[in-house]
Amino acid sequence: xxxxxxxxxxxxxxxxxxxxxxxxxxxxxxxxxxxxxxxxxxxxxxxxxxxxxxxxxxxxxxxxxxxxxxxxxxxxxxxxxxxxxxxxxxxxxxxxxxxxxxxxxxxxxxxxxxxxxxxxxxxxxxxxxxxxxxxxxxxxxxxxxxxxxxxxxxxxxxxxxxxxxxxxxxxxxxxxxxxxxxxxxxxxxxxxxxxxxxxxxxxxxxxxxxxxxxxxxxxxxxxxxxxxxxxxxxxxxxxxxxxxxxxxxxxxxxxxxxxxxxxxxxxxxxxxxxxxxxxxxxxx
Amino acid sequence: xxxxxxxxxxxxxxxxxxxxxxxxxxxxxxxxxxxxxxxxxxxxxxxxxxxxxxxxxxxxxxxxxxxxxxxxxxxxxxxxxxxxxxxxxxxxxxxxxxxxxxxxxxxxxxxxxxxxxxxxxxxxxxxxxxxxxxxxxxxxxxxxxxxxxxxxxxxxxxxxxxxxxxxxxxxxxxxxxxxxxxxxxxxxxxxxxxxxxxxxxxxxxxxxxxxxxxxxxxxxxxxxxxxxxx
Numbered sequence: 001x002x003x004x005x006x007x008x009x010x011x012x013x014x015x016x017x018x019x020x021x022x023x024x025x026x027x028x029x030x031x032x033x034x035x036x037x038x039x040x041x042x043x044x045x046x047x048x049x050x051x052x053x054x055x056x057x058x059x060x061x062x063x064x065x066x067x068x069x070x071x072x073x074x075x076x077x078x079x080x081x082x083x084x085x086x087x088x089x090x091x092x093x094x095x096x097x098x099x100x101x102x103x104x105x106x107x108x109x110x111x112x113x114x115x116x117x118x119x120x121x122x123x124x125x126x127x128x129x130x131x132x133x134x135x136x137x138x139x140x141x142x143x144x145x146x147x148x149x150x151x152x153x154x155x156x157x158x159x160x161x162x163x164x165x166x167x168x169x170x171x172x173x174x175x176x177x178x179x180x181x182x183x184x185x186x187x188x189x190x191x192x193x194x195x196x197x198x199x200x201x202x203x204x205x206x207x208x209x210x211x212x213x214x215x216x217x218x219x220x221x222x223x224x225x226x227x228x229x230x231x232x233x234x235x236x237x238x239x240x241x242x243x244x245x246x247x248x249x250x251x252x253x254x255x256x257x258x259x260x261x262x263x264x265x266x267x268x269x270x271x272x273x274x275x276x277x278x279x280x281x282x283x284x
Numbered sequence: 285x286x287x288x289x290x291x292x293x294x295x296x297x298x299x300x301x302x303x304x305x306x307x308x309x310x311x312x313x314x315x316x317x318x319x320x321x322x323x324x325x326x327x328x329x330x331x332x333x334x335x336x337x338x339x340x341x342x343x344x345x346x347x348x349x350x351x352x353x354x355x356x357x358x359x360x361x362x363x364x365x366x367x368x369x370x371x372x373x374x375x376x377x378x379x380x381x382x383x384x385x386x387x388x389x390x391x392x393x394x395x396x397x398x399x400x401x402x403x404x405x406x407x408x409x410x411x412x413x414x415x416x417x418x419x420x421x422x423x424x425x426x427x428x429x430x431x432x433x434x435x436x437x438x439x440x441x442x443x444x445x446x447x448x449x450x451x452x453x454x455x456x457x458x459x460x461x462x463x464x465x466x467x468x469x470x471x472x473x474x475x476x477x478x479x480x481x482x483x484x485x486x487x488x489x490x491x492x493x494x495x496x497x498x499x500x501x502x503x504x505x506x507x508x509x510x511x512x513x514x
Contacts, residue, residue, distance in 0.1 A: 069456075073469030080466040082306055109376075111456040118368035119456065202465075204474050231471055 066256065067106035068093055069125030071113035073202060076227050076280040077131040085110065088280040089129040092148060093248065095272045099263035103256060114181070117141055120249060127260075128249030131221070133183060143254060144247030146261045148273075153184055153240040154225035156210060156218040159233045163216045166238055171195045177206040177215040183244060184219035203228070210234055223281055296476035300483060303467055310463030311487060313377070317449045317459060320381045322442060325388025332389060333396025333430075338422055347393070354390035359451050362387055367455040380452035388445055395437035399430035435503040442499070443492050460484060 070078045070089060078087035085108050097105040109125050116128045120142055131151075134144045155171070157163050165171055168187070172194035178184035180199045188197045198215055200206040206218045207228050218225075222239060229235050248264075250257055267273045300307070335347045354362070363383040366372050373379050403426045411421035450461035458466070464484045468477045 072466055075469070075471045079470050080306075081470060082303060083309070109456050110458060112453055115364070115368075115454050115456065118364060122368035122371045124367065124371070124374055124456070202469060204469055204477060207474065208477055227471060228474070232474060 062102060064103050064256070065106040066097055066100075066103050066126045067109060067124075068097075068127045068129050069109045069111055069116055069119055070128070070130045071116060072110055073204075074113075074131055074224060076223065078129070088149075088276060089131060091276045091279065092267070092273070093127070093129040095267045095276065096248075096260065096263040099266040100256065100259045103259060117249070120251060123251075126250065126254070126256075130249075131246050132249055133244045134247040138249070141252075142249045143252045143257060144249055145257065146264055147245035147247050148264055149246040151242075151244050151246065152222045153187055153219055153242050153244075154222040154236045155238055155240065156207065156220065156225050156228060156234045157216065157237045158210060158213070159229075159235045161216070164237060165217060168192050168240060171217055174216040175214065177209055177218045178220065179203050179206060182220070183242065184221070187219050187240065187242075207232055207234060226281075293475065293479075296473075296479045299473055299476050300467065300479055303473075306467070307460065307463055307483075310458060310460040313458065314446070314449050314460040315491070317377065317380055317384065317452060317457070318442075318446045320377075321384035321388050321445050321449070324381060324385025325392045325441070325445070328385065328389025329392025330396050332393035333398075333400060334422065334427075336393060336397045337400040338418070338426075351390045351393050354386055355394075359383065359387050359448055360454055363451060363455050376452065376455045376457040379455045380449070380457050383455075384445055384448060384452075387448075388441060391441055391444070392438070395434050395441060396430060398437065399434035400426055402433050403429045429508060432503075432506050432508055435499055435506075439496050439499045442495055446491055446495070447488060460487065 070085070072078050072080050072085055072087075074087075076087055077089045078085065080086070090108070094105055097103055106126075109119070111119050111125075113130060116125075116130055116132070117138065119125050120128055128142070131149070132138070132144075134147060138144070155165060155168075157165065163174070165174075168191050171188070171192045174195055175198055176188050176192060176195040177198045177200055178188050179202055185197075185199065188195055198206075198209070200209070203218070203220050203224060206215070206220070209215050210218050211233055217237065218234075219240070220228075221244075222236075225236050248260060250260065254260075267276075332347050332351060335344055336351075339347065363380060366383045366386075367376070367379040372382060407425050407429075408421050411425045412418070416424065449459050452459055453462045461484060464480045467473045468480045473480070
């Protein structure tokens, strides 16, 4: 991969990154940030050229490698199974890039969720596939593909508990957990002002504390909540419809955004998307 | 904390045992990163410490100032800057080595500065009086003593670097602690959180203990006979 080193970092970019760095250490992997994830590092590294030329029998065919990045630990979207990176986003991205003429998927790179945007803008990776919610704040730094998944928020409670909330109002006065920097956190902080909010590095720790009785509810993305409910002594009390949309993140000057959207449309039309959904969510 | 389930379940340990190879690969990364960072830190920190004590003029000023700046910046920011702003390398291992090595160099320079300063100025004067040049005097009189006296401070630095390797997660390096997190974040591993933390803490403890005892032995072996007591 050809790289050009950039030294034209302006002060604002530097300060943003310093801020990002401070937040980076604090963050676990998150699937959907409501904002302020500290990952908006904006760098001005110059263009990298990932193009390699393969000499085919009939002439030259250019194949551009797309290096994807993700933040494992957000089952069923992306997580590790032994050494292997698996999940909905992994399968979907693989299928989408297979449908992009002139592109091939490189080796996956793994980061903390909050490092993904700096890694993208600095050209360590070319694509983010990490259940990342499309929002205006992120759009100032990166671009997104067309939405590929819509998710609402769920409220998890103990399966054998007496607490059975039916709406966010019912959470007032109770200890409620969420993962730092996520949409779940924004909902608790903004819409349940009288709850005692407890922040966690990741959802596994939040769900453990829910089972242990230290919080009465946990707010998190619906598909991830259902995954927890199927394997732990917790259940979804109710769904809060937020209509968040996940998108694949690319650099704003990305040349393959159109091809990416076409690849996404192709897998949605030919039934591959549905197969992948069924594989990881077992429904829909 | 109230607990509704036993903390240490056999099934969780079995799950960890199944993934032992995955953790060992992370342990190997941790060890390599620690050694590479310590070595780079030594190569930068030892001459820097000597320059702070024996140097003069702009070189001394530059070394001191660089050290103060690097010691003042959080390690996470140094790593993010190296990997994502300067984009020095696309390999997370080398980005982490460079970040931890630079920071280690800034810390080690202070360990060695203290060691050099502990060599009495009378020895330098005596060395010069028998005809050694300033550089020869530093090399043959100060350095051997400073190296020996720096072991306790160096032990501290070793321990800090070993545990700080976990910060390399921000640049995408999958070392021991990251792999431990990856384990319990799997759907099957969710109940093994405490077991994973316990095991990883034990591994870090063993590494620290072995390293410190080894350096103790080194310290005893190379101790200046009676030299530190007078």
